[in-house]
Amino acid sequence: MTKIDTSGPENVLPTPSHTVGPFYGYALPFRGGNDIAPRDHPDTVTVHGYVLDGAGAPLPDALVELWGPGPDGRMPTTDGSMRRDPASGDFLGRNGVEFTGFGRIQTDANGHWYAHTLRPGARGGNAPYISVCVFARGLLTHLFTRIHLPGDDAALAADPLLSRLAPERRDTLIAADEGNGTYRFDIRLQGENETVFLEFHR
Amino acid sequence: MTLTQQDIDAEIAAERAAYEKRLADGGPVEHHPRRDYAPYRSSVLRHPKQPPVAIDVSKDPELVELSSPAFGERDITETDNDLTRQHTGEPVGERITVSGRLLDRGGRPVRGQLVEIWQANSAGRYAHRREQHDAPLDPNFTGVGRTLTDDDGFYRFTTIRPGPYPWRNHVNAWRPAHIHFSLFGTAFTQRLVTQMYFPNDPLFPYDPILQSVTDDAARQRLVATYDHSLSVPEFSLGYHWDIVLDGPGATWIEEGR
Numbered sequence: 408m409t410k411i412d413t414s415g416p417e418n419v420l421p422t423p424s425h426t427v428g429p430f431y432g433y434a435l436p437f438r439g440g441n442d443i444a445p446r447d448h449p450d451t452v453t454v455h456g457y458v459l460d461g462a463g464a465p466l467p468d469a470l471v472e473l474w475g476p477g478p479d480g481r482m483p484t485t486d487g488s489m490r491r492d493p494a495s496g497d498f499l500g501r502n503g504v505e506f507t508g509f510g511r512i513q514t515d516a517n518g519h520w521y522a523h524t525l526r527p528g529a530r531g532g533n534a535p536y537i538s539v540c541v542f543a544r545g546l547l548t549h550l551f552t553r554i555h556l557p558g559d560d561a562a563l564a565a566d567p568l569l570s571r572l573a574p575e576r577r578d579t580l581i582a583a584d585e586g587n588g589t590y591r592f593d594i595r596l597q598g599e600n601e602t603v604f605l606e607f608h609r
Numbered sequence: 610m611t612l613t614q615q616d617i618d619a620e621i622a623a624e625r626a627a628y629e630k631r632l633a634d635g636g637p638v639e640h641h642p643r644r645d646y647a648p649y650r651s652s653v654l655r656h657p658k659q660p661p662v663a664i665d666v667s668k669d670p671e672l673v674e675l676s677s678p679a680f681g682e683r684d685i686t687e688t689d690n691d692l693t694r695q696h697t698g699e700p701v702g703e704r705i706t707v708s709g710r711l712l713d714r715g716g717r718p719v720r721g722q723l724v725e726i727w728q729a730n731s732a733g734r735y736a737h738r739r740e741q742h743d744a745p746l747d748p749n750f751t752g753v754g755r756t757l758t759d760d761d762g763f764y765r766f767t768t769i770r771p772g773p774y775p776w777r778n779h780v781n782a783w784r785p786a787h788i789h790f791s792l793f794g795t796a797f798t799q800r801l802v803t804q805m806y807f808p809n810d811p812l813f814p815y816d817p818i819l820q821s822v823t824d825d826a827a828r829q830r831l832v833a834t835y836d837h838s839l840s841v842p843e844f845s846l847g848y849h850w851d852i853v854l855d856g857p858g859a860t861w862i863e864e865g866r
Contacts, residue, residue, distance in 0.1 A: 409832060409851055410849055411710070411716070413717075416714070419712065419714055419715065419853055420640060421640045421641070422853050422854070423640055423642065423828070424641045424642060424801060424855075425789075425822075426652075426818060427789070429737075430727070430739070430740060433736055434727030434753040434789070461654035461658075464654075472800075474673065482673065486683055487683045487684065489680070491684060491685065492686075493686050509678035527673075530672070530673065531672075532671075536673060537673070540797065545656075546656070547649065547652055547818075548641050550644075550657070550661075551674065551797075551798075567669070568662070572662070597656060601657055603659070604662070605663075607666050607674060607798040607857055608665060608666070
């Protein structure tokens, strides 16, 4: 069953997900993973928060991936998030000029993550957002959520997803403004104020 | 109370019976693990209790999640897909070649996309400082690889067959040998992190992580096939493992792919 017969769609069934486990830390995180915004870009924002379990304890081994549009609402098509030095094999960090839209951050020993990225622009009828994918030891299948930044109440009220949610659940998808372009977004995997997680289908 | 393998076996059997009942009652085939799977103890406080909120991607082509990050030659170096050549000396263990295709649910190849792997060395030890298993480290093996899929969706790695290793889910818990894979598709909705296993591993029935995939056919899709045509004479044994990404893609750009 590990050679997939592509002659008919009934034979093409998905490979199951598995947990990222505890030992990805020397493989997946890369230098500059949280430094998504081009250097000195005027639309830079800082987004940060904790990943918390059902007992309210922070996760020191969660991996947060961010994927978002530029301020003009366009999705980046640029590679180079994890540029490498062909001589040493080391990570070079981003080039400080291009915006790839992709970030990857491992929570620190306190369960805290942060990223500098660009304020997302709107796409279609959606309020602007950054897509988030969360991985962790103990999480058998990753979780998707979204970070909305506060400020444009009309856009948030008109958002097709947010407008479907009860107010207290909706608020888990809107970061808190801490001033100076800094926003707090905690991810609660379980329990009180559990973050809204998303499932995509057609 | 000490948690034994017998306790875990009983829980695994109960989860299987519950899945078979869901199927008999007309429930869908479950290709992925339930996040709430208590035999894997770390899942208990780390799964949401609320059901996920469903988003129909066919109603909105502008969703951020319908595009995917791009990776290119800048993000890869020449020895990234050969884990036996990343140090000055040869790693200890059985050299293997692991190759297969990255496909979407339509059976179409996912081209030019990033595949990342990580694994234990041949003694079952990860090069990670929080690893507590006292098997020897191998100074000539890190266990990290990256590559981009080719125009037919193929990836290929040369590495060392990883060893099984103990963990602390319960007393005498052992993970079957596996390689971790991280994959991207053409849409962020297709993101996948998973593990590839080797055929006929006697540890399969005891492992709550593998058994969290309760559907027999789905679990089989995590096991590579020995492929003699991939074996390299005088060098390595070959394993074939195709990967199918779930999650809706962006149909409007699939034409002509």
